[in-house]
Amino acid sequence: MSAPVIITSAATFHDNAQKVALTALYKALYDRFSSQSLTDAGIAIKGGSASPTAATVNEWIGVAGGKLVAVAAAADLPALVGTVAHAAFNVFAFFVDNAGTVTSAMGTAGASLDLVIFPATPVGSALLGFVVINPTGTGDFVGGTTNLDDVTKAPNAVFVNTVGAFDLTMKL
Amino acid sequence: MAAPTIATSAASFHDTAQKVALINLFNALYDRMSSQSLTSAGLVIGTVSKKVPKTGANWVGVANGVLVYKASGTAMPALSGTVAATQFNVFAFFVDSAGTVTSAMGTAGATLDLVVFPPLPAGKALLGFITVNPTTAQTFTGGSTDLDDVTVIPATKYYNVVGAFDPTMTI
Numbered sequence: 001m002s003a004p005v006i007i008t009s010a011a012t013f014h015d016n017a018q019k020v021a022l023t024a025l026y027k028a029l030y031d032r033f034s035s036q037s038l039t040d041a042g043i044a045i046k047g048g049s050a051s052p053t054a055a056t057v058n059e060w061i062g063v064a065g066g067k068l069v070a071v072a073a074a075a076d077l078p079a080l081v082g083t084v085a086h087a088a089f090n091v092f093a094f095f096v097d098n099a100g101t102v103t104s105a106m107g108t109a110g111a112s113l114d115l116v117i118f119p120a121t122p123v124g125s126a127l128l129g130f131v132v133i134n135p136t137g138t139g140d141f142v143g144g145t146t147n148l149d150d151v152t153k154a155p156n157a158v159f160v161n162t163v164g165a166f167d168l169t170m171k172l
Numbered sequence: 173m174a175a176p177t178i179a180t181s182a183a184s185f186h187d188t189a190q191k192v193a194l195i196n197l198f199n200a201l202y203d204r205m206s207s208q209s210l211t212s213a214g215l216v217i218g219t220v221s222k223k224v225p226k227t228g229a230n231w232v233g234v235a236n237g238v239l240v241y242k243a244s245g246t247a248m249p250a251l252s253g254t255v256a257a258t259q260f261n262v263f264a265f266f267v268d269s270a271g272t273v274t275s276a277m278g279t280a281g282a283t284l285d286l287v288v289f290p291p292l293p294a295g296k297a298l299l300g301f302i303t304v305n306p307t308t309a310q311t312f313t314g315g316s317t318d319l320d321d322v323t324v325i326p327a328t329k330y331y332n333v334v335g336a337f338d339p340t341m342t343i
Contacts, residue, residue: 001200003340004196006343012193014187028202033337034343061303068287068303069285124343163334164334164335165337
């Protein structure tokens with residue numbers, strides 16, 4: 001079955017506040033169901049070592065705004081932008097919109113992984129995956145400059161490939 | 173916690189139109205949560221027949237709240253429909269609560285993002301799908317053309333879906 005159109009369903013509510021509230025709730029849910037990774041991109045450091053760039057290993061397919069989108073295997077992901085201070089944790093997430101354009105966004109750093117705030121997922125974009133950075137060596141990790149396997153800064157990059165619908169902001 | 177029953181919750185709405193709208197919205201969400209793949213089927217080209225894919229791994233899913241299983245090596249149902257030269261389309265494989273597998277073709281597009289995925293039948297899990305994009309001047313005929321036909325060159329790709337998704341839930 002095709003899912004009902006939210007606006008049409010919400011139109012049955014004559015109280016405008018109820019209508020707006022219901023629409024907002026459903027948009028958040030619907031967007032995650034129609035914008036997500038369907039396969040594992042196998043994100044890894046570009047070329048296997050000595051690079052500030054992450055790349056896909058596998059061909060990836062997902063759905064963004066209800067449209068099938070693909071990213072080729074061995075495709076460079078966008079440059080990381082932002083700095084992670086020594087000892088802090090942060091994430092760099094990669095999103096794909098319904099034109100197949102990949103973007104990256106940094107989260108908000110935390111002193112431990114559970115204190116990291118994930119970047120907001122753009123409406124109509126699939127989360128392809130993300131990289132966790134926690135520099136435990138000497139100095140800060142500078143996105144786009146520091147190699148993801150730098151032996152001095154030791155960013156401890158962990159590559160995470162998300163599959164399916166998830167939204168960290170949908171907490172009870 | 174167990175999910176509340178939609179009908180019971182919706183009964184508190186006295187406006188019938190609102191009640192129906194809420195039920196329909198929640199039905200769509202509930203159905204995808206209780207009808208989905210839980211593991212990768214590892215779809216690959218079939219061996220007995222190369223006109224259909226087969227599972228390359230044991231598969232477990234849930235369909236309408238019931239656990240369903242397909243053994244590794246299970247052939248998918250015959251593909252039905254044609255894909256014109258250079259077009260993209262998908263053939264999706266669904267499993268119902270009795271374990272019956274069916275296939276459905278999408279609506280073709282000139283590029284992958286223009287393909288319209290077939291509707292997800294209520295109470296059925298999407299096991300996976302294949303994409304077909306004949307790269308020669310030949311038409312791919314589901315059920316007749318081998319998935320690796322060297323003349324048509326369907327450029328078949330196999331995708332295993334895990335989790336809840338519904339491409340019709342656009343905003």
